[in-house]
Amino acid sequence: MLGVCYYPEHWPEDWWAEDARRMREVGISFVRIAEFAWSRIEPEPGRFDWGWLDRAIDTLGAAGLKVVMCTPTATPPKWLVDRHPDILPVDEHGRVRGFGSRRHTSFSSRTWLRESARITEEVARRYGSHDAVAGWQTDNEFGCHDTVLSYGPEDVAAFRDWLRHRYQTPGVLNEAWGSVFWSMEVAGFGEIDAPVAAVTETNPAARLDYWRFASDQVAAYNRMQVGIIRQHSPGRFVTHNFMGFFQDFDHWPLGEDLDIASWDSYPLGALEKIAADDAERVRWARTSHPDLAPFNHDLYRAVGRGRWWVMEQQPGPVNWADWNPVPKPGMVRLWSWEALAHGAEVVSYFRWRQAPFAQEQMHAGLNRPDRKLSPGGAEATQVGEELARTGALPATAKAPVALVFDYETAWFHRIQPQGQDFRYAELAFRWYGAIRRLGLDVDMVRPGASLAGYRAVVVPSLAHVSEAAAQAFAASDAALLFGPRSGAKTRDFRIPDGLPPGALRHLLPLQVIQVASLRPGLTEPVTGGGLSGTVQRWREWLETDLPALARFADGTPALVGDKGRFYLAGWPDEALLHGVVADLLGRVAGLPLTELPDEVRLRRRGDLTFAFNYGDTEWTAPVPDTGRYLLGGPVVAPQGVACWRTA
Numbered sequence: 001m002l003g004v005c006y007y008p009e010h011w012p013e014d015w016w017a018e019d020a021r022r023m024r025e026v027g028i029s030f031v032r033i034a035e036f037a038w039s040r041i042e043p044e045p046g047r048f049d050w051g052w053l054d055r056a057i058d059t060l061g062a063a064g065l066k067v068v069m070c071t072p073t074a075t076p077p078k079w080l081v082d083r084h085p086d087i088l089p090v091d092e093h094g095r096v097r098g099f100g101s102r103r104h105t106s107f108s109s110r111t112w113l114r115e116s117a118r119i120t121e122e123v124a125r126r127y128g129s130h131d132a133v134a135g136w137q138t139d140n141e142f143g144c145h146d147t148v149l150s151y152g153p154e155d156v157a158a159f160r161d162w163l164r165h166r167y168q169t170p171g172v173l174n175e176a177w178g179s180v181f182w183s184m185e186v187a188g189f190g191e192i193d194a195p196v197a198a199v200t201e202t203n204p205a206a207r208l209d210y211w212r213f214a215s216d217q218v219a220a221y222n223r224m225q226v227g228i229i230r231q232h233s234p235g236r237f238v239t240h241n242f243m244g245f246f247q248d249f250d251h252w253p254l255g256e257d258l259d260i261a262s263w264d265s266y267p268l269g270a271l272e273k274i275a276a277d278d279a280e281r282v283r284w285a286r287t288s289h290p291d292l293a294p295f296n297h298d299l300y301r302a303v304g305r306g307r308w309w310v311m312e313q314q315p316g317p318v319n320w321a322d323w324n325p326v327p328k329p330g331m332v333r334l335w336s337w338e339a340l341a342h343g344a345e346v347v348s349y350f351r352w353r354q355a356p357f358a359q360e361q362m363h364a365g366l367n368r369p370d371r372k373l374s375p376g377g378a379e380a381t382q383v384g385e386e387l388a389r390t391g392a393l394p395a396t397a398k399a400p401v402a403l404v405f406d407y408e409t410a411w412f413h414r415i416q417p418q419g420q421d422f423r424y425a426e427l428a429f430r431w432y433g434a435i436r437r438l439g440l441d442v443d444m445v446r447p448g449a450s451l452a453g454y455r456a457v458v459v460p461s462l463a464h465v466s467e468a469a470a471q472a473f474a475a476s477d478a479a480l481l482f483g484p485r486s487g488a489k490t491r492d493f494r495i496p497d498g499l500p501p502g503a504l505r506h507l508l509p510l511q512v513i514q515v516a517s518l519r520p521g522l523t524e525p526v527t528g529g530g531l532s533g534t535v536q537r538w539r540e541w542l543e544t545d546l547p548a549l550a551r552f553a554d555g556t557p558a559l560v561g562d563k564g565r566f567y568l569a570g571w572p573d574e575a576l577l578h579g580v581v582a583d584l585l586g587r588v589a590g591l592p593l594t595e596l597p598d599e600v601r602l603r604r605r606g607d608l609t610f611a612f613n614y615g616d617t618e619w620t621a622p623v624p625d626t627g628r629y630l631l632g633g634p635v636v637a638p639q640g641v642a643c644w645r646t647a
């Protein structure tokens, strides 16, 4: 269940066999290779040098390792860029983003699509039936370094085609976008430009469509590669390594084309990137926040329809965040077990050995540049030994609680945040954490997917409620909780007729008649129904006959609902969120709650329960000491892991 990312092209060939042998010693079975190796595979146009890669794969295979082969399309080489500068992406200021790092391509470039198909075909044909090749990864981290959106001439042309297909006539488009506003009407699709580089805010519906279009391009690009791989490599899995908290394209449809979803887990690096305040960043600097990796684990388990890996696991300090601390001893092991507890099939570390050269020379590996195991390498070895003892882990069961996660909602709220800090992913992350603080497992669900079998469903925000989503909510007998700005817009980025929450009004007869964003420092107290706390960032005014469970100080309702369906009219602070979620899950849904300390989380996998202690004090698990512990015992040490079998 362990893997590693390996770059044979970075090391002398006479190190490879020794590396492979030592990988086995660590307990590694899968080795991901070649995602950045194009310049070595095809040093000149049409001249392929397979020899070194053949030998690398053979060496790994001979050591009993299985290879995850990649298409090298994240790094087109210099000769290709020189010959075909039209593959380069263009930023919102019209500047070409050039050669010199990676991902210097536009998903709309026809040359790039042709070249991508060509190299994919070459690699897939060469290694598709190699015994050592167990599966494939398409490309590397679609969208990394802000590369989903590009604004060059071919992007605009492809956008126009996409619009033609969606709207058929310019009149329909003008109507949908509300183009009469500021005289934006067009007489033909050829008049449409990318919605950037204007004097002030461009039309939000146009921007939303640009995002949808770009998202479709990414999915189509992946599908192209998957199709070629499947043709030449039957019986092997295909995955893609997504990123944490990344919403620039819709991962749900792309996931449908994969056998396995995977993601790259950098808990400390990501903590510096996600919206957390300085106090939180300091507090969790060397462990990360206990919900950060798990949120993504649960999301990618859903994107992979149950099958998922961590393709890149942080093994020590990284190089790319603003500050790059060393994980506390035990954290690399804890993160690994946590992924497994959430159902990962494989945890694969990035990377085997720290490179002493180039951009990522300050990024740790399982080995130091001097070929000795790093502290992270020692912890990975421990995980390998522990896995050898535990044996195969049981399948992951459905969680009692679902969280509806929607990429379009992220785009809606980014396009018109209305308040600077209304960040959808952060809202979803906080709601997720509130559930896990109560000891429960969470499944992430795509809007519109069946909600059957869940006792409770939370929807932190769902900007546009599609027909399918509305039906799934209506059909559900779970306790349902909707958060602010749910149903706030139509598909075309309009305020719905009859006001928000739009299509949800069938379930929750209420109207949001006014909203306010609240700058940091402004809060509005909420009390009632045993709840207390404040809303911050965002507040709504509701008109409804539904019972109010809690109210704002001016007497207007803050939490309304009955018959197990509720709406929360603001962005709750921690105390309010905790109270509202505990009430929903405990009182309404009847789920057993375990109040956990901030630093501790539980997660089940089949009949196993895991406990993870991110804190600095021991935590005693509230279970009888049955002695049925697979890992640790009832007292979980700081940065410790315990796992027990439930009767």
Ligand code: GAL
Binding pocket: 140, 141, 144, 264, 266, 312, 318, 319, 320, 350, 360, 363
């Ligand atoms: C990932 C990427 C890897 C490497 C790593 C460093 O985003 O896929 O190639 O750059 O980050 O942490």
